[in-house]
Amino acid sequence: MFAIRMAALVLAVLSTGLIAGVFYAYAISVLPALARTGDRTLIEVMQKINVVIINPWFMFGFLGTVGFTALAGALHLGRDQRGTLVWIAVALALNVIAFAVTAGVNVPLNDALAAAGDPAALAEAASVRADFEAAWVRWNIVRAVVHTAAFLVLCGALFAAGVQQGKSVAAPADGVAGQSVSRHIGDAPYFSVNQGR
Template sequence: MFAFRTAALVAATLTTGLVAGVFYAYAISVMPALHRADDRTLIDVMQKINVVIINPWFMLGFLGTVGFTVLAAALHLGKGSRTTLIWIGVALLLNIIAFAVTSGLNVPLNNQLANAGDVGQIGDLAAVRAQFETSWVRWNVVRALLHTLAFLVLTGALFVAGMQHARAGAVAQAAPAASAASAWPFPVQPGFPPAQQFAPQPGFGSGQR
């Protein structure tokens, strides 16, 4: 069970980190570069990007930020994983908010840009750019920050889960020894196993004269 829980948590962390990286790259390179380009270039490039980015690899990561985090939370519902579950819950909330920003704000702007038509047929390129660029860049920064925070929290969840598993393993190993010690009817001297302390000694009840 621990393996399944860990795999789900790693998948949630990985997909969240990848998507945060995509939006981070937009924020620090793609959009600043396009900001220096003319209206026609920005509109044409963004229209093309918004088409090619809808591919299985991106969608797996994008949907996985929420899907895998939900799965990880479901697998950590046990009493022994409560602390890890809190960390996962925080990350899930951040990923859901970021998902909502993308779906409710960035995607409609992408659709608006697509509906403006082919760049060669747009009459007022500056107006189309003005309606798209500033808002899209702002909300992209917001979703990048949210996914980055979720990634950091999920990293913390992995650490906490590992510590809890190690602690549970130590307790499980100590339990048999404690049980054996409590079952021995005589006091045990430090440094000597019980079997040696109370084994028959030569000359004392051993049949030797």
Template sequence: MAVLRTVTLVGAVLLSGLSAGLFYSYACSVMPGLAKVDDRAFVDTMQRINTAILNGWFMLSFLGALVLIAAAGLLHWRGGDRTVLLWIAAAVLYLVMLVVTGTVNVPLNDELAAAGAPDTLTDPAAVRAAFESTWVRWNLVRAVTSTAAFGCLVGALTRAS
């Protein structure tokens, strides 16, 4: 049972760290870099990124993190570990990130895709304006909440060893 507890906790730490790193990367490099390109290039690039990220490996790590956070918390709690608040905090923070993703960022991505191919847009500046600032702001929320969840799990890992 101790091995299972450790494996689920390490898995939760790793997967939540991957998500935190993804959103951090967007916040400090991808979106600032794209802020410097013209409107048509911005729309084209974001549409391509939004298509590329929808793959099984990403979804497994992105959604699997919450499953492992919950499993690790349950296994450690049943094992007598009293640091259950760290898992609860991590789960809540990660869930907030998922809710923001599903209610803000994904709908914006869908609207961007529905705008059509960049070379056919009559007003790519309007398409970009309807997307960029809101998406960037809420991505920052995702970066902060997923990083905080990762931090809680690192704290749990240090207490578990």
């Protein structure tokens, strides 16, 4: 069961890290570069990006931020995993917030940009750009920061899960602390450890 819990947690870390990286890359390279282009160029490029980014690789990460984190949380329900579950719950809340920003702000802006039509035929390209660019850039930074925070918290969850597993493995040995342990083959002792020192 530990291996299944850890696999779900690793997938949550992976998907969240990938998406945080995508939005980070937008913030530090794609959008600053497009800011230096003309109105029609920005509109055309963003329209194309918003089409090609809907692919299985992106959706694995994007949906996985919430899906895999929720799965990891469900698998860590129980008293013994409570320490790890707290970390996962915080990460899930952060991923849901960032997911909501994308669905509630960035996607509608993308849809409005697509609805504007062919950039070459736009009479008011500057107005279309103004309605899109500033808000999209601002909220992209917000979701990048929130997903990055969720990634860091999930790394904390991995650490907490490892510590918890270490404690549970060590617990049987702790139960005999202070006692002399002797094992026998037949009647002859072959191993003796005094743990009372």
